[in-house]
Amino acid sequence: MTDAHDINGLGVILEGIIRPVFLPEEGDKPTNALKAKPKAPAPSKTFWSKGTGYGSNALNQHGDFSAMDEQTKKEEKARQDKFEALNELYAYLLEAPNELYEQMSDVIGNSKLVYILCELFADDSFISMNRSSQVFLPAIEILYFFCTDKYLSKLFFQHEKKDDTSLYLRLQKLHVAADNYLKLSNAAKESKKHPIAPVNLPAPKISPELVIGYHPYYHRNAQPVQVKEEGTDYGELLANSICVLWKLVEAKKEEKENEEKMLKEKEKEEGKKKESEESSAKDENPAPSSSSSSSSSSSSSAEEHYKTRLKPLQFKMSEDSALFRQRHCFSAQLLQQKTHPNMRRILNELSTLTTSLPLSLDSSVFVAADPASSQLVKALISGPKDTPYEGGLFEFDIMYPQNYPNSPPSVLIVTTGGGSFRFNPNLYANGKVCLSLLGTWSGDAGESWNPTHSTLLQVLVSIQALILVEEPYYNEPGYETHMNDERGKVSSKNYNREVRKHTIRLAIVDQIHKAQANQTEFADVILAHFxxxxxxxxxxxxxxxxxxxxDDADMLNLRQALDSIK
Structure with a gap:
């Protein structure tokens, strides 16, 4: 055993190289600049957000893209440092003798590595993962290595106390996005209209055939990860690697559960039956909660029940491409376009939506895509709580233009009663969606579309949080000056009356009827939601x-429509 592979060498790498790079001294928290998920900003009651025509005094809710560009430059060296640190660890693992594995598992388990990897893989955006592939690829190889040993594989199930997560739970979520990326990619390749050029990249070091019974010394022939030039698209490689890794981890979980089961049976045979039965009794007969506790948790239960039922429906791929296009407003425009030159960027975005869309009892976003023509997308946004849109479902048709991402996506609202009602100063009866992020409203640089940072997810969240607001009357430019006078209050109340009435008619009752007649891509979502x-x-x-x-008639129609859902 060489000094380089004394167990102390692992500690030096973890504490002297990995930790300083990923966990700087400032608060001992990861500066994980890889994560860039947009968050839904809460609408202000004093000033509306920019980019929608609200008011000149509003805060910039979208963020300063020029500052983001500066931050991106600073992140380049950070990514390189992380790449080198992970490769240093990977090189050590490749040469470590088998007799050190048990000790290595203990050392790694007591270090910050599992926490660091959990934070890293919390980022399920394939856009940012692809941008930071030099960090993710060696991290994935390290996780592959953990799968080769019974001691190291236990690290996947080690929970971090801060948010009670684990590598297993992180990968469980991430593999869903990866699997959808591959499905979309394969469908795009098979499509005659929108073929996607293959990217010549190395295959994952572990093949799917080795999921069960793989050779424990496969990694002896591996080499430290080498990443190609900046800009190479690693989306498919990352997705494949994650899906294979998930199968390996699932196999390890099954082994773990089998071992635990056998251990319990052995304990019973050796006279530990009483202890086992007491433990089982506690699990099977939890202490009843008090009535006050049950009362306080009812809303929480409703939230969890809603998420459990709607989460599997939040992102779907159409099974009937012809019907999907027939129902889509932009189908005619798509037929006039050639093969999209940046289809992989679109696939990265769509795969990210599978795990990143907002989902809550108060307000959610659902998306449907056509795998055969991924440029066409449909979205369904539920009206936020405490707004005149509450509970209603508003459908949008979306198309990625030919020069995307240099230009923003095209978006039209479909829920207009056949063009008869304008739900918002920013949502026209003819379908137009007025938002600076879409280039349909003038705004400052930080509010406009940015080809590097802006995404469809950001557009959807902006519509949900910045347009479907509590008092949409003030969305009209200049009307915010009347927010605090009697004239403005009366006008806003009258405006809300019409919006509420049409929310019931068009966004609830009509949506239920369309779903029951199977006239929408979101039939299962609509019925489950209501x-x-x-x-x-x-x-x-x-x-x-x-x-x-x-109106009493509207209330009656609402109740009858809701009662008709089985």
Whole structure:
């Protein structure tokens, strides 16, 4: 055993190289600049957000893209440092003798490495993963290595106390996005209209055939990771690697569960039956909670039930491409376009949506895509709580233009009653969506579309949080000056009355009828959404009736439509 592979050498790498690079001294928190998920900003009651025509005094909710460009430059060296640090660890692991594995597992388990990797793989955006492939690729190889040994594989199930997560749970979520990326990529390759050129990249070091019973010394022939020039698209390699890794980890989980089962049986045979039965009794007969506890957790239960039922439906790929295009507003434009030159960027975005879309009982976003023509997308946004859109479902048709991402996606609102009603100063009856991020409203540099940083996810979140607001009347340019006077309050209340009435008619009742007639891509989403929110929607509608007045006929139609859902 060489000095380089004394167990102390591993500690030196973890504490002297990995930790300083990933966990700087400032607060001992990861400066994980890889994560760049947009968050839905809460609408302000004093000043509306820019980019929608609200008011000149609003805060810039979208962020300063020029500052982001500066940050990107600073991140380049950080990514290189992380790459070198992970490769240093990987090189050590490749040469470590087998007799050190058990000790290595203990040393790594007591270090910050699992926490660092959990933070790294919290980023499920294939756009940022591809941009930082020199960090993710060696990290994935390290996880492959963990799969080769029974001691090291236990690290996948080690929970971090801060958010009670584990590498297993991180990969469980990430592999969904990876799997959808591959499905979209394969569909695009097979499509005659939009073929996608293959990228010549090395295959993962572990093949799918080796998932069960793989050779424990496969890694002896491996080499430290080499990353090609900046700009190479590693999306497919990353997705393949993650899917194979997930299969390996799943196999390890099954082994772990089998071992635990056998151990329990052995304990019973050796006279530990009493202890085992007591433990089982605790698990099977939890102490009943108090009535006050049950009352306080009812809303939480409703939230979890909604998420459990709707999460599998949040991103879907159409099974009937012809019907999907027939129902899409941009189908005619798509037929006039040639093969998209940047289809991989589109696939990166769509695969990221599978795990990044907002999902809450208060407001959610759902997406449907056509694998055969990935430029066409549909979105369904549920109206946020405490707005005149609450509970309603608003459908949007979206197309990635030929010069995307240099130009923003084209977006039209479909829920307009056949062009009869304008739901918002920024949502026209003819379908136009007015937003500076889409180039349909003038805004400052930080509010406009940025080809490097802007995404469809950001557009959807902006519509959800910045347009579907509590008092949409003030979205009209200049009207914000009347926010605090009587004229403005009366006008806003009258405006909300019409929006609420048409939310019931077009975004609830009509949506239910379309879903029941299977006239929409979101039929299963619509029926599940209203089944879960039925009582809450009726309560809100009654408040609306008492406040601004809702016709008895509309209330009756609403109740009948909701009652018709089985």
């Amino acid at each position: 089944a879960e929110k039925k009582e809450r929607i009726l309560e809100v509608a009654q408040k609306w009736k008492n406040d601004t007045g809702i």
